[in-house]
Amino acid sequence: MIEPMQCTGYLMRLLALYHIISFISFSRAEARIRHYKWEVNYGFQSPDRYKKLAITINGRTPGPKILAQQGDTIVVELKNNLFTENVAIHWHGIRQIGTPWSDGAGGVTQCPIQPGESFIYKFVVDRAGTYIYHGHYGMQREAGLYGSIIVSLPNGVSEPFSYDSDRTILLNDWFHKGTDEQVIGLSSIPFVFVGEPQSLLINGRGKYNCSLLNTPSSEPGLCNATNPECSPYVLTVVPGKIYRLRLGSLTALSALSFEIEDHEMTVVEADGSYVEPFVTRNLYIYSGETYSVLVKAKQNSSRNYWISANVVSRKPSTPTGLAIFNYYPNHPQKPPKTLPPAGPLWNDTKSRLAQSLAFKARQGFINTPPLSSDRVIVLLNTQNKIDGYYKWSLNNLSFTYPTTPYLIALKNNLTDAFDRRPPPDRYDFANYDIYSVAKNVNATYSNRIYRLKFNSTVDIILQNANTMTLNHSETHPWHLHGHEFWVLGYGLGKYNMSSDWRKYNLFNPIMKNTVPLHPYGWTALRFRADNPGVWAFHCHIESHFYMGMTVVFEEGIDKVGKLPSSIMGCGETRNPYI
């Protein structure tokens, strides 16, 4: 005999079960496969009026935007049409859970794609947010191989803030020298640095002053000041509406300050996670970072405003990057009569540090970090010479690639593929002066990697130091593949192992995949080594990455599924029996 109360209980449970089942099947039905066919080509482009050989996807730079919904599977069928160069594309911010071979880190997770060949990247976008993709072989990002990935929430789930419309804004710095020339300069004696960029691009558009070309060009149209392709990017807004601007920086070198003249921005998202909203006039954005900011258009405006990007942290010699914040119904191309925002002082490290420290996870969305870690790896970032060549090193090791990608070498236990000795977890704290020009005479090339205990909690302390130039330390944006990490703290000076952990924010730290290391400063991160695979962790400045500023982590290699044969074909993987 069923009592009425009991009956209601059964009914309630049945109803709950029904909801769960329908939710699961509903979500399943929602997940879609998004199929893209991309051709990577070299093409002459004039994004800032100056004609340069750029790398394009389907004829464009930036490449196509990937628009997806959380849980979707992205399939990118990529054909490498570069006649003489390999390619690999990294999906920056996508963790590749269960698909470490799709991470696109050439030499780490796959053999790069050879000219004329095709490769299929297939992965799930498991978290809503703003992400980017870019070339991850040589220095191809610098040549224009990049784009955005926008992942929306599942149906029925809403953001914890409201807006009327969203727009994506990709920021980049642009160099007129070709990639090959840059790469060769960096690998030469005497060393030739890439120098400062000629212009800054906003959504692939910039404005180089053609009269600066000091030799009259023999090539007609090399720099065409009236090229209509080079009109600035225009963001048209309707008075009173709220816009979510999804920002991403793909710069090869520059840290930027982003501003909209005479408007405040409310920062709400960083690298795919919600942050406690804060209002600012300028947002510092480092290469590899993404943000969402909300901007409320004024109630009415009879004029347009500037959108601007300025170089910070290096002495700028690049003009402000400009776009137009166009108030409907003003003419979209009408430039404001006002001077563009000059941006903060380029060397105001304190204000950059203060903004880094201002970020907190959004209430209601706090993912609390483990209160302690199982391992602390301290990485001292130094510039030094090895055999006369300029390099960047971590604890005196400057990264070089093995010919066989780590993922394949480890999965197949190819013991000779790279140096199996573990790299050091520490540098010589007692004897290293981070403020002096140290010679680091023991610095060597290395392809050694950090092997992490699966599911352990790992702390990384990034320690900055003086470069080889007196009184000079640079900003390095560090990017971790395959994870997001908690940003526990930042500080200036030498990290003190016995006391600085007390400064950590263990209550509401933000989670990110890219974070700045400020000049002469330290940055502390924590992550869980819970994603089976092999993951690069590196400075996102393309020339620094090229010059060895990388480490590699392995975790749970025994849990990685069967590797697709398409990632093989180089080094020891030419063996068809693997």
Ligand SMILES: O=C1O[C@H]([C@@H](O)CO)C(O)=C1O
């Ligand atoms: O790696 C770099 O080299 C130069 C300079 O330090 C030496 O020319 C520079 O500014 C870098 O960021």
